[in-house]
Amino acid sequence: MRPSGRTTSQIRPVTITRNFTAHAEGSVLIEIGETKVLCNATVESGVPRFMKGKGKGWVNAEYGMLPRSTHTRNNREATRGKQTGRTMEIQRLIARSLRAAVDLKILGENTITIDCDVIQADGGTRTASITGACVALVDAINYMLKKNMIKANPLKYLVAAISVGVYKGTPIADLEYVEDSEAETDMNVVMTEDGRLIEVQGTAEEEPFSFDEMQEMLGLAKSAINELVDEQKKALA
Amino acid sequence: MRPSGRTTSQIRPVTITRNFTAHAEGSVLIEIGETKVLCNATVESGVPRFMKGKGKGWVNAEYGMLPRSTHTRNNREATRGKQTGRTMEIQRLIARSLRAAVDLKILGENTITIDCDVIQADGGTRTASITGACVALVDAINYMLKKNMIKANPLKYLVAAISVGVYKGTPIADLEYVEDSEAETDMNVVMTEDGRLIEVQGTAEEEPFSFDEMQEMLGLAKSAINELVDEQKKALA
Amino acid sequence: MRPSGRTTSQIRPVTITRNFTAHAEGSVLIEIGETKVLCNATVESGVPRFMKGKGKGWVNAEYGMLPRSTHTRNNREATRGKQTGRTMEIQRLIARSLRAAVDLKILGENTITIDCDVIQADGGTRTASITGACVALVDAINYMLKKNMIKANPLKYLVAAISVGVYKGTPIADLEYVEDSEAETDMNVVMTEDGRLIEVQGTAEEEPFSFDEMQEMLGLAKSAINELVDEQKKALA
Amino acid sequence: MRPSGRTTSQIRPVTITRNFTAHAEGSVLIEIGETKVLCNATVESGVPRFMKGKGKGWVNAEYGMLPRSTHTRNNREATRGKQTGRTMEIQRLIARSLRAAVDLKILGENTITIDCDVIQADGGTRTASITGACVALVDAINYMLKKNMIKANPLKYLVAAISVGVYKGTPIADLEYVEDSEAETDMNVVMTEDGRLIEVQGTAEEEPFSFDEMQEMLGLAKSAINELVDEQKKALA
Amino acid sequence: MRPSGRTTSQIRPVTITRNFTAHAEGSVLIEIGETKVLCNATVESGVPRFMKGKGKGWVNAEYGMLPRSTHTRNNREATRGKQTGRTMEIQRLIARSLRAAVDLKILGENTITIDCDVIQADGGTRTASITGACVALVDAINYMLKKNMIKANPLKYLVAAISVGVYKGTPIADLEYVEDSEAETDMNVVMTEDGRLIEVQGTAEEEPFSFDEMQEMLGLAKSAINELVDEQKKALA
Amino acid sequence: MRPSGRTTSQIRPVTITRNFTAHAEGSVLIEIGETKVLCNATVESGVPRFMKGKGKGWVNAEYGMLPRSTHTRNNREATRGKQTGRTMEIQRLIARSLRAAVDLKILGENTITIDCDVIQADGGTRTASITGACVALVDAINYMLKKNMIKANPLKYLVAAISVGVYKGTPIADLEYVEDSEAETDMNVVMTEDGRLIEVQGTAEEEPFSFDEMQEMLGLAKSAINELVDEQKKALA
DSSP states (O other): OOTTOOOTTOOOOEEEEESOSSSSSEEEEEEETTEEEEEEEEEEESOOGGGTTSSOOEEEEEEEEOTTSSSSOOOOHHHHTSOOHHHHHHHHHHHHHHHTTBOHHHHOSEEEEEEEEEEEOSSOHHHHHHHHHHHHHHHHHHHHHHTTSOSSOOBOOOEEEEEEEEETTEEEESOOHHHHTTOSEEEEEEEETTSOEEEEEEEESSSOBOHHHHHHHHHHHHHHHHHHHHHHHHHHO | OOTTOOOTTOOOOEEEEESOSSSSSEEEEEEETTEEEEEEEEEEESOOGGGTTSSOOEEEEEEEEOTTSSSSOOOOHHHHTSOOHHHHHHHHHHHHHHHTTBOHHHHOSEEEEEEEEEEEOSSOHHHHHHHHHHHHHHHHHHHHHHTTSOSSOOBOOOEEEEEEEEETTEEEESOOHHHHTTOSEEEEEEEETTSOEEEEEEEESSSOBOHHHHHHHHHHHHHHHHHHHHHHHHHHO | OOTTOOOTTOOOOEEEEESOSSSSSEEEEEEETTEEEEEEEEEEESOOGGGTTSSOOEEEEEEEEOTTSSSSOOOOHHHHTSOOHHHHHHHHHHHHHHHTTBOHHHHOSEEEEEEEEEEEOSSOHHHHHHHHHHHHHHHHHHHHHHTTSOSSOOBOOOEEEEEEEEETTEEEESOOHHHHTTOSEEEEEEEETTSOEEEEEEEESSSOBOHHHHHHHHHHHHHHHHHHHHHHHHHHO | OOTTOOOTTOOOOEEEEESOSSSSSEEEEEEETTEEEEEEEEEEESOOGGGTTSSOOEEEEEEEEOTTSSSSOOOOHHHHTSOOHHHHHHHHHHHHHHHTTBOHHHHOSEEEEEEEEEEEOSSOHHHHHHHHHHHHHHHHHHHHHHTTSOSSOOBOOOEEEEEEEEETTEEEESOOHHHHTTOSEEEEEEEETTSOEEEEEEEESSSOBOHHHHHHHHHHHHHHHHHHHHHHHHHHO | OOTTOOOTTOOOOEEEEESOSSSSSEEEEEEETTEEEEEEEEEEESOOGGGTTSSOOEEEEEEEEOTTSSSSOOOOHHHHTSOOHHHHHHHHHHHHHHHTTBOHHHHOSEEEEEEEEEEEOSSOHHHHHHHHHHHHHHHHHHHHHHTTSOSSOOBOOOEEEEEEEEETTEEEESOOHHHHTTOSEEEEEEEETTSOEEEEEEEESSSOBOHHHHHHHHHHHHHHHHHHHHHHHHHHO | OOTTOOOTTOOOOEEEEESOSSSSSEEEEEEETTEEEEEEEEEEESOOGGGTTSSOOEEEEEEEEOTTSSSSOOOOHHHHTSOOHHHHHHHHHHHHHHHTTBOHHHHOSEEEEEEEEEEEOSSOHHHHHHHHHHHHHHHHHHHHHHTTSOSSOOBOOOEEEEEEEEETTEEEESOOHHHHTTOSEEEEEEEETTSOEEEEEEEESSSOBOHHHHHHHHHHHHHHHHHHHHHHHHHHO
16 A cells, blocks of 8 residues: 555664664664664763753754755755744754653753754654654763763663654555655654654644544554663664 | 642633734633633735645644743843744644634635734733634634625534643643743643644653643643633623 | 714713722723723833833833734734834833822832733724723832832822824713714823823924914813823722 | 024025935935935836726835934934834825825826935935925926826825924924924924915824914914925925 | 865865755755754745846855754844854855856756755854755756756856865865964865865965965866865766 | 046046944945945954963954945845855955054953945945955054053054956956956955955956966056055055
């Protein structure tokens, strides 16, 4: 039924490459099928103004698509002079998901910023960003531990994310672009490595969805995220 | 357990006032407890450029908070020169929810824009916006029918929304500000009048949530939205 | 002669409602006929950078129209990314008028910001804003006195404002929209409660006006402002 | 009493130089004392979108100060990315004043834009702009007549402007910077050559002003504008 | 003398990878030492407004650096809301260089846009962008020929670029970051494959340079660009 | 051959007027033929944030064209809300050229800003800006010496600039607009008074240029800049 011949629960091949670029404290290229996102983590001491004096750190994220990462060219946001609503929504989601994985008190008054830049898009760029960014975050934390910027590891658990949806009436996992553009429902799920939920964002694109479909999608997400966490661990080993 | 003494499933008193202002084709003030949102619907013939020539209409929404609708003053977005990410995220959510309720082909090449402006905020402004906007949308559609701009009613079903969450370990419905600011999990749910899901946006603020908690929250949402749809119908009667 | 049947000097019914919203230190809804403006005063300690270290306070104002407060929808300024020239001109006028009423030395290094948001427009929104904002200002000052933020009352006098104009060759007071859009001359007058002038802004829209017409308009303004000050005092009683 | 030794009604020396630059259809340098403004008129066929199809023309104005036209340097507005409220207020005043002098029907679907750029500022830049711009406007109209872009002269009357004020308790005409910065009241008056009013903008800076002071200021303005119109006519002769 | 041990004329290893991403009509990753730039060419029919109706095409370029392509993180231009002067200067240089290589009449009313995004920076990103973009341009032209969008090949010659400079008193070719940041003079040279000049941009950073040094630098540039053109041809073979 | 009848090496008449406006610490009007640029230097103590604490000063420049300094009107950059790429490129060039002339350590923690505003354009505005700005810079430095803001003169040498190009196959100096718009090559050269190079920016507009043409253009530039430095010295005498 799926254009790729995948089963409903089958995710695309995943490759996680660490140290993809030279300068960032964490630099990860994540590839899920034809979707490729570069996740660079930057460590800076100090925190944004609204966090000052609380004895806590901050984790932030920014997201961008290269103008021709997509089938047709999108205008460059830097040229337009502002980020789209979609971009802001996505980078807020990534940042919240990563902050959920970190004990900000242990992080101390330091900031980790993760830049997720989409090199090539084929569906699921926001969830790939989260999964890849978490690995870059771990590398940034290891850098801080090595440099004695922090005394303990602030990571509470790995987080990973997947998109699930209802496509031609059937719940499926890891939608690629041709599926995503025709799906009745699209849902992004972020979970911890121990199977709890960080974010659930489900949207009926064509047709409202039922509680049962929601259950099925969550089940698919859980199994897919298990696989992704395995890939994260393998990459970090 | 709740500061207001409400039960876990009890929503705040709801008042829906139609024709609140004079000029808009639909003008609704919705009050849910101390949260007050003015939802004005504007009917215009024609559609935005990206929809031209498809024989379909468009439904859009914009959201704003008056600077002093909140406990402390927020900078006016018009003065800052841009909308925050939060605002863009919310108005995209409102717009998607309303579009899900309308058959755009029957709407023809007309646009309905719903402005949701928060007069006073006490939690749940985005879900109140959706519930109120849907009533304004119905009034705008009735205006179009009366003016013969459309021949059939494009409304597929009423939609309404509620926030649910986990507060001090317990799932509750319709969080007010003091609950929201301390909740472990916050989830916004948009449903149709026949009990199907349009949007689910759950976020772990402090602690990841379990599948069971998610189920409980969805159940609370369903019951609360039933009540809200009753209020909508009563107001429209 | 006037569409409403009013006499040349007759102003529309005025209603001033204090404590209209819950959070602001002063919150006033002013209604003059069908024109409705919400004026919220915010008290903050500290002053803008350019006023620092002078031992004086600051009073500022911002003005906005809800997109559908008017007959046809105006684009939301927050979405456009900037305020129009008209908006900036109006909020500068409101701020100057209120500052003229306050002894900034007695105010100390505190700032009062008045947000005037037009809920419904039918002519005279800027003058209604000033009249309503002055009442909100008094409430904010009373709040500061109660909280011991200031030791003496910095209010020098009440200020109120009215629009006058030449309509079909005759000077009239308090133009509503249908008059305003056809008036030959439009003049906004701000006065103190003791009958002195704070601001006079007269504009020939269609035809230059004579010194005699100017005199007549000022006379109408004085009498109208007397009535408005009475309404302010009644509301504050 | 005045720092310059001028009498209360005495204006500074006025020089109006036509054809100051080579490219504009009207190019006038106006000097009033140490205030110097370059007023360039541009003729273009066609009108802005909101005027299309009405068979009428448009007159617009833009105003700017060179960053170091003033005692201390102001940030360049092009660098800041937006015009200040003051700039917008002034250019709207100039444009309204010039439009009042022109029969837009006779102008046909053509646009005249007047750029008023302050080369050196010593008080009264907005009124000098109007007086100079009117001469540039006449030159632009003459250009159009010569090129047969219009068949009749759309100018209804010359307009000129002056600032008056109350300084140390005494009404005076044509305030220079040292007077303006200490004046109790500041009023800008725009009049036609036949002595009627186009714009009156009076502001109490320190102290409210009385009806009598207003009368005196208007009298001073009338006499000063008479002199300015003589200078305009002399320059145009 | 050079940190890398290179001779004065020796350029870093060059790798040009075509078809680096899937969607663009030309997609080239160019690596010169540790500098890596992704150059994506997009073909669109039609031209920008200012070129309409001339029967000619257009070639444009945009340039960006990923925030963490550098040693320390740069703010994302999309977040800041505008491109820096440096970015605008560079993308104008790239675009002019590529346009010089194309006969715009033969291109017809089509537009080719080249996005140059720096993945990793170690000096010479603008010249690497030009060298890589030219290969992507060739691929885009080949795509157009295959799709019959154009009948003849509009490419006049290959262009390539290199940075040269004076470092510790000695002219050298292909400065890497540690050299660039200490060089007395920095010069970017763009040439055609037949050895003529398209752009020369030389800047004295610390010390003015002599005509003799300029000559030496141009000589180094010519030889380096010969090598780069060989690499371009090898990649295109 | 040249429209003006000038020889290939002949530059237009040069006039440098000091103290052109009253407020700036250096104020120079430079006229080269019909090109007229006002260069105002502002002295401020303190340096921009990125220079703080280095014990060094800063020299900056901003450039603007009055909207009607050109044959047809350009949109005002302050109204558009941003500077064009051309403007940013030019002001960066001016600033770099002036900084090259100043020993920033001797300048101490002070900033000199030079505003170059084009009153009338006929080709060569950026090079005229540099030549005029250098004289304004000298006046600003003299002001600082007189006020004891600095103890020694930080000027290392005068700098001046000229445009050269290839026009109808022949290298010429000081292109005016009609030449510039048809030139095959356009090159801007900035030199010190002792004949060394500060900036060379050559661009092939129509046809690549040869090393020999480049040599000839540099020779023309050297001779022209000699003349300009003589004019600078004469003006400063």
